[in-house]
Amino acid sequence: MIRLFNENRYERDAVSTPPNEGEIVSSLASVANRLPRISNEVQASGADLEARGVHAWFGSRHVLADVNLSFPAGRVTALIGPSGCGKSTFLRTLNRMHEFVPSAAMAGEVLLDGVDIYKQGTDVTKIRLKIGMVFQKPNPFPSMTIGENVLSGLKLAQIKRSNKEDLMEECLTRAGLWNEVKDRLNSHGGSLSGGQQQRLCIARALAVAPEVLLMDEPCSSLDPGSTLRIEETIRQLSQSVIVVIVTHNMQQAARVSDYTGFFLTEGGPGRLIEYAPTREIFSRPKDERTEAYVTGRFG
Amino acid sequence: MANGSLLDEQAPPLPREITTQPRFSDRVFRLVITAGGFTSLLVLGLIAAFLAYRGLEVFRTFGYHFITNYKWDGGNPDAGVKPSLGIGAMLIGTIVISLVALAIALPVSVGASLFLTYYVPNFLRKPLTILVDLMAAIPSVVYGLWGFFVLMPHAVYWAKLLHKYLGWIPVFDVPLPIFERSPFIAGLVLAVMIIPIITAISREVFTQVPLDRVQAAYALGATRWSMIRAVVLPFGSSGIAGGAMLGLGRAMGETVAVYLVLNLAYKANFHILFSSGGSIASMIVNKFGEASPFELKGLMAAGLVLFAITLLVNYLANLIVRRTARTGR
Numbered sequence: 001m002i003r004l005f006n007e008n009r010y011e012r013d014a015v016s017t018p019p020n021e022g023e024i025v026s027s028l029a030s031v032a033n034r035l036p037r038i039s040n041e042v043q044a045s046g047a048d049l050e051a052r053g054v055h056a057w058f059g060s061r062h063v064l065a066d067v068n069l070s071f072p073a074g075r076v077t078a079l080i081g082p083s084g085c086g087k088s089t090f091l092r093t094l095n096r097m098h099e100f101v102p103s104a105a106m107a108g109e110v111l112l113d114g115v116d117i118y119k120q121g122t123d124v125t126k127i128r129l130k131i132g133m134v135f136q137k138p139n140p141f142p143s144m145t146i147g148e149n150v151l152s153g154l155k156l157a158q159i160k161r162s163n164k165e166d167l168m169e170e171c172l173t174r175a176g177l178w179n180e181v182k183d184r185l186n187s188h189g190g191s192l193s194g195g196q197q198q199r200l201c202i203a204r205a206l207a208v209a210p211e212v213l214l215m216d217e218p219c220s221s222l223d224p225g226s227t228l229r230i231e232e233t234i235r236q237l238s239q240s241v242i243v244v245i246v247t248h249n250m251q252q253a254a255r256v257s258d259y260t261g262f263f264l265t266e267g268g269p270g271r272l273i274e275y276a277p278t279r280e281i282f283s284r285p286k287d288e289r290t291e292a293y294v295t296g297r298f299g
Numbered sequence: 300m301a302n303g304s305l306l307d308e309q310a311p312p313l314p315r316e317i318t319t320q321p322r323f324s325d326r327v328f329r330l331v332i333t334a335g336g337f338t339s340l341l342v343l344g345l346i347a348a349f350l351a352y353r354g355l356e357v358f359r360t361f362g363y364h365f366i367t368n369y370k371w372d373g374g375n376p377d378a379g380v381k382p383s384l385g386i387g388a389m390l391i392g393t394i395v396i397s398l399v400a401l402a403i404a405l406p407v408s409v410g411a412s413l414f415l416t417y418y419v420p421n422f423l424r425k426p427l428t429i430l431v432d433l434m435a436a437i438p439s440v441v442y443g444l445w446g447f448f449v450l451m452p453h454a455v456y457w458a459k460l461l462h463k464y465l466g467w468i469p470v471f472d473v474p475l476p477i478f479e480r481s482p483f484i485a486g487l488v489l490a491v492m493i494i495p496i497i498t499a500i501s502r503e504v505f506t507q508v509p510l511d512r513v514q515a516a517y518a519l520g521a522t523r524w525s526m527i528r529a530v531v532l533p534f535g536s537s538g539i540a541g542g543a544m545l546g547l548g549r550a551m552g553e554t555v556a557v558y559l560v561l562n563l564a565y566k567a568n569f570h571i572l573f574s575s576g577g578s579i580a581s582m583i584v585n586k587f588g589e590a591s592p593f594e595l596k597g598l599m600a601a602g603l604v605l606f607a608i609t610l611l612v613n614y615l616a617n618l619i620v621r622r623t624a625r626t627g628r
């Protein structure tokens with residue numbers, strides 16, 4: 001009896017004892033290493049996105065300082081960092097959603113294919129058409145059917161297109177939702193589960209053929225199965241679309257991204273602390289604050 | 300475990316009675332609001348009872364003819380002429396002018412509230428909102444006088460234009476070219492009067508549109524107008540319908556303004572541009588002064604009919620609101 005008890009105890013300890021930091025880092029790195037690296041070989045679409053000296057304010061509060069990042073074609077970039085460090089704010093400056101907050105201001109440039117999207121006389125609806133966004137909370141249009149939701153971008157941006165059926169199927173397939181909804185395309189968007197709704201939102205974002213897809217914690221409300229499916233989708237998308245994903249899940253960052261940017265605020269505005277290939281961020285980060293964060297010592 | 304076993308079989312327990320002991324403050328509050336709720340019901344009921352009681356004799360005399368008959372003749376007891384009372388024309392007239400008012404006020408109000416919510420520059424939003432709300436505070440007799448002296452000359456011109464270009468549509472046709480004091484002009488005045496309430500309700504609904512849907516639309520490259528069509532209007536449709544019905548109810552009950560503007564005639568007239576119309580409420584005002592005792596009872600009965608219709612409209616409003624609320628959101 002006693003021996004048995006001890007054995008159990010031993011096993012339990014083995015599970016619950018936190019492995020030391022080095023182990024986590026190397027396990028994340030090994031996840032990152034196992035993924036196919038496509039960014040180096042494929043330079044699929046010609047588009048590229050670059051943030052130059054981006055600052056952001058809410059009222060007089062400076063929340064983001066001097067972010068320089070470039071997102072070349074065919075690359076998935078993960079943005080990580082503790083809560084409140086300005087990741088979402090940065091993401092929203094990239095497709096001009098930031099300016100919907102009445103007191104919001106920004107400085108710097110965001111170049112899409114070399115052209116500043118904040119340049120005077122820019123048609124902001126065209127910008128958002130090229131730079132799509134998936135939000136943290138699934139937000140399908142409940143007054144539309146599933147099919148209409150997928151095609152809603154065309155209607156909203158007044159794009160004419162033939163063979164809409166094909167497009168609908170293609171987008172739903174790419175978002176990993178087609179098999180689940182192909183028999184009920186006419187039911188309401190709100191009738192899906194949370195994970196299905198999120199994939200519907202991804203399909204909707206894909207339907208307008210964006211060059212860039214910004215994703216703000218797209219899997220935070222999803223089960224592991226839906227999460228994996230969305231990660232697969234992201235990997236596939238990366239061949240034709242620039243993907244920028246904000247995530248709190250280190251494993252996810254390691255699994256889907258080619259490059260990772262680490263944001264941090266130390267009292268003042270949030271800053272980009274380190275930007276490097278994902279493998280390096282997780283195996284041998286240069287900044288000790290990055291190391292502390294990815295090993296779970298703070299944040 | 301097994302329910303099948305005879306030995307285990309036991310009567311299920313009786314559901315427990317669940318009670319809560321409300322606090323003293325809660326009980327006082329409940330008493331106050333219950334009293335308030337019942338008072339309004341009581342007042343409503345008493346009004347209906349009073350009208351029914353006073354009008355009973357008339358209903359008994361004429362039956363449903365009271366509603367279908369177009370003529371209102373007080374009779375002449377000395378000459379042996381029996382009275383013949385009917386509000387058919389007035390009933391139709393009420394519906395006609397209210398619908399005209401709604402048809403004009405609804406698009407204007409929805410447009411105004413969209414403008415106030417999504418388009419107006421920030422520094423103008425507050426003053427303009429207050430201005431629209433203030434429109435509701437103007438006494439209806441002022442609207443009536445304004446309608447008669449200021450609006451009428453212009454409205455007659457618009458009516459002539461409508462008749463000239465759309466006269467082939469029956470409602471815009473006229474039997475005689477007399478355009479003053481028509482249901483159209485009364486409807487215009489009423490429209491101005493109900494715009495504030497419909498605008499206020501629509502605006503309230505528009506401010507409740509979920510922000511994540513609005514952002515979803517913009518993130519897909521929507522223009523402001525396409526966002527409004529895809530997100531705001533579907534979300535707000537039930538609220539707008541409710542506001543419209545409230546406005547309709549207000550328009551049906553409006554008295555003095557219509558009395559001053561409209562040319563009351565005891566004929567059913569569907570030509571809205573023609574100078575002849577009806578309205579139960581303004582007929583009551585019109586007849587009240589010189590009515591015989593029996594006619595007075597008829598007016599009470601007319602009031603009861605108007606009351607019932609207004610209740611019906613409000614009930615329909617509720618129905619629409621609930622139905623669209625289920626599907627629209």
Ligand SMILES: Nc1ncnc2c1ncn2[C@@H]1O[C@H](COP(=O)(O)OP(=O)(O)OP(=O)(O)O)[C@@H](O)[C@H]1O
Nearest residue numbers: 058063081082083084085086087088089090101270
């Ligand atoms: N609408 C707003 N108005 C005012 N301040 C805001 C607004 N949105 C965000 N902020 C502030 O800006 C800072 C950055 O917020 P942001 O949402 O970008 O953080 P985040 O990195 O996305 O955090 P999380 O991981 O929790 O989503 C925070 O301090 C936040 O309080």
Ligand SMILES: [Mg+2]
Nearest residue numbers: 087088089216
């Ligand atoms: Mg965020």
